[in-house]
Amino acid sequence: MQHNGVLETDQLDHTDHPPLVLEDIWRGIENDQFLPHFQPKVTLRGMELKGVEALMRWQHPRRGTLTAGAFLPLVADNFLFDDLAFVMLERSVAQCRRWLDQGLEAPVSVNLSPDLLRDPHLTERILEKVHEHGIPVHLLTIEVPEAAVAQESSEALETLIQLRVSGFGLAVDDYGTGRCGRAQLERIPASELKIDRQMLAGAARKPTLKAQLQESVDLARELNFVAVAEGVETREEWDLVNELGCDMAQGYFIARPMPGEALSDWLMAWNADPFL
Ligand code: G
Ligand code: MN
Numbered sequence: 001m002q003h004n005g006v007l008e009t010d011q012l013d014h015t016d017h018p019p020l021v022l023e024d025i026w027r028g029i030e031n032d033q034f035l036p037h038f039q040p041k042v043t044l045r046g047m048e049l050k051g052v053e054a055l056m057r058w059q060h061p062r063r064g065t066l067t068a069g070a071f072l073p074l075v076a077d078n079f080l081f082d083d084l085a086f087v088m089l090e091r092s093v094a095q096c097r098r099w100l101d102q103g104l105e106a107p108v109s110v111n112l113s114p115d116l117l118r119d120p121h122l123t124e125r126i127l128e129k130v131h132e133h134g135i136p137v138h139l140l141t142i143e144v145p146e147a148a149v150a151q152e153s154s155e156a157l158e159t160l161i162q163l164r165v166s167g168f169g170l171a172v173d174d175y176g177t178g179r180c181g182r183a184q185l186e187r188i189p190a191s192e193l194k195i196d197r198q199m200l201a202g203a204a205r206k207p208t209l210k211a212q213l214q215e216s217v218d219l220a221r222e223l224n225f226v227a228v229a230e231g232v233e234t235r236e237e238w239d240l241v242n243e244l245g246c247d248m249a250q251g252y253f254i255a256r257p258m259p260g261e262a263l264s265d266w267l268m269a270w271n272a273d274p275f276l
Helices: 022-030 079-101 114-118 122-132 146-150 154-164 183-185 209-224 234-241 260-272
Strands: 032-043 051-060 064-068 108-111 140-147 169-176 192-197 226-229 248-250
Touching: 022 051, 022 079, 032 079, 032 108, 032 154, 051 079, 051 234, 051 260, 079 114, 079 122, 079 140, 108 114, 108 169, 114 146, 114 248, 122 140, 122 146, 140 154, 140 209, 146 169, 146 183, 154 169, 169 209, 169 234, 192 209, 234 248
Parallel strands: 051 108, 108 140, 140 169, 169 192, 192 226, 226 248
Antiparallel strands: 032 051, 032 248, 051 064
16 A cells, blocks of 8 residues: 555565564664654544654665554564664654744654663653753653553653653553553553554444443543544544544544654645545
């Protein structure tokens, strides 16, 4: 599939290329080939842009633009993953600055690897980047997967609290895939609950799935988290999450991830006619 000139692929291997190895990734980092694309997140009621999520892409000189699924499995258990996540953070903050300079205030969410949360200096490191680019802290949200929250490491919890106290947004990502109980969520100083596409797929037609989805939205409400439906692909799914009381939506129905330079044109088109 070809979208926005980006090759969408979730396969590690390509028939016409040798399999990627860690050293390729290491070289890619050295040569600055990793960059974020940005996927808009909008309110369901007002259809207003409320932020963008930075998603990793690899502009490979021969293989084209690769999505995270093509290379993340390789780095999942490697310190390079932390490096990559931090490169994404730095480049996202730099892009946020460029948008501000154009008069566009677009809060940006960055996914962090769970291991990074164990770094006691993480908050300082992030603050340093944010200050370097002159970005107000509230424009940066850190996303951590539900599974990382479920582990209940005290170091990670300490970091999450530090991040939140420093003024960053904090999103629990992929909710519905990690078996994080209510009690665990209550301990997390999050601002946002991102409900995974897995909970949404099929929920429009299956009452049991719909009831589970409703429970998640209600839980977000009770805990004072903004409820974001992820992976909204159709009008039917948009209407469903709207009906269930979700606050925001993100997904292909709204927009595919796009390069930073494309956001202002997308926003103009969206404001003119959201569902075109
Ligand atoms: O784990 P996280 O939720 O951060 O990952 C988001 C992933 O989901 C990205 O790889 C992104 O490209 C993909 N994605 C974004 N929107 C949609 C969608 O509407 N449908 C599906 N199936 N995937 C999506
Ligand atoms: Mn995410």
